[in-house]
Amino acid sequence: MYAHQLPFQLCERSTRELLVLDFPEEDIYVFRKNQFSVIFNHHQKITKEEIRNLIIDGISTVFVSVIDNERIEENLLDRLRQNARSLSVGGNPLKSSLQHVSLMTMNMQNLYDSPLNDEILKLLYQSSGNLVGFTSDHKNVVNKLYHRMQSEPFHYSRLQPMLSSVMLLGFMHYLKTFSARETESLFITSYLKDLGMCYVQQDSLDKDELDQHDKKALKVHPYNTLLLIENRLPINKSQLEIITHHHFLNDKITQIKSGDKVTLDDSIAYGLETYLVAVFDVLTAMISDRPYRKGMPLFEALDLIRAVMAERYPLEFKALVHYLKNFFKD
Numbered sequence: 001m002y003a004h005q006l007p008f009q010l011c012e013r014s015t016r017e018l019l020v021l022d023f024p025e026e027d028i029y030v031f032r033k034n035q036f037s038v039i040f041n042h043h044q045k046i047t048k049e050e051i052r053n054l055i056i057d058g059i060s061t062v063f064v065s066v067i068d069n070e071r072i073e074e075n076l077l078d079r080l081r082q083n084a085r086s087l088s089v090g091g092n093p094l095k096s097s098l099q100h101v102s103l104m105t106m107n108m109q110n111l112y113d114s115p116l117n118d119e120i121l122k123l124l125y126q127s128s129g130n131l132v133g134f135t136s137d138h139k140n141v142v143n144k145l146y147h148r149m150q151s152e153p154f155h156y157s158r159l160q161p162m163l164s165s166v167m168l169l170g171f172m173h174y175l176k177t178f179s180a181r182e183t184e185s186l187f188i189t190s191y192l193k194d195l196g197m198c199y200v201q202q203d204s205l206d207k208d209e210l211d212q213h214d215k216k217a218l219k220v221h222p223y224n225t226l227l228l229i230e231n232r233l234p235i236n237k238s239q240l241e242i243i244t245h246h247h248f249l250n251d252k253i254t255q256i257k258s259g260d261k262v263t264l265d266d267s268i269a270y271g272l273e274t275y276l277v278a279v280f281d282v283l284t285a286m287i288s289d290r291p292y293r294k295g296m297p298l299f300e301a302l303d304l305i306r307a308v309m310a311e312r313y314p315l316e317f318k319a320l321v322h323y324l325k326n327f328f329k330d
Helices: 015-020 048-056 066-086 093-113 118-137 139-150 156-175 180-192 195-199 202-206 212-219 221-229 237-244 250-257 265-269 272-287 298-309 314-327
Strands: 011-014 028-032 035-040 061-064
Touching: 011 015, 011 066, 015 048, 015 061, 015 066, 061 066, 066 093, 066 118, 093 118, 093 139, 093 156, 093 195, 118 139, 118 156, 118 180, 139 156, 139 314, 156 180, 156 202, 156 272, 156 314, 180 237, 180 272, 195 212, 195 221, 212 221, 221 237, 237 272, 250 272, 250 298, 272 298, 272 314, 298 314
Parallel strands: none
Antiparallel strands: 011 061, 028 035, 028 061
16 A cells, blocks of 8 residues: 555555556555656546557556456456466467456556455466366467466566466476366466565565565565465365475575585486476576576576486486477577
């Protein structure tokens, strides 16, 4: 909530979320030069062209009234419900899946803001299954979906779960060793694994160094995720174990980058599914840009992945290299 220089509260929203608002009940503001100014008047029709121009001008965030904020949240839920029902009905597969994951990401932002909201959580769970089923019939859209989502104006912490999970989804389709049920289960696990990040301040994640509070919240976020989803979703014990350990490779890769010797003896306890979720999570993070650094070249990231995966799962690592070569060939 914001109230700087205004006699009432405002809520921060992504500019693109105005697409679901049509006519705002109250004025909509941007924050420039340390003050709020009206960008849309109340009851003024908001067009796609105006929103597109704002984004082009670098205005990715707007501020709306509490009333309009509630309307946006409800409209985003309704749009995702409608999209989930019509996802497989004709049309352009890439356009349909891109709209679906964009709505999922916007609703994930709302879930981060209200992590105890059962309605959003259950809809995202259902929508994840819809996406897996759709891409099983349209496997060629997965890599295009990843690259299109990379350029979407979402904060990286909200986009990362979808990017890593979509890349993982494509790999499972490529391997052809996972059943439809296993594929859906692992995608859902990967997508929801970072929900515990809701306790880390988003602005803090734009800094190279976190304060002690955020460091602790980041470290324990897998356990917070368990607390947030256990007994609220039909998640099994294996999925909970994967979520608990999905960061087990991060420290090892940090050690390798620092030139330290790393032992992988304790990694034997982790099965292939845990390895895959952990690998795609850390791989996507390494090759993606952050506000404080540029993304790592793919071949450098793969060299680090090789050091922690090739000995334990040589065939899967070889398949991963081949898959990523085709995934990024364009």
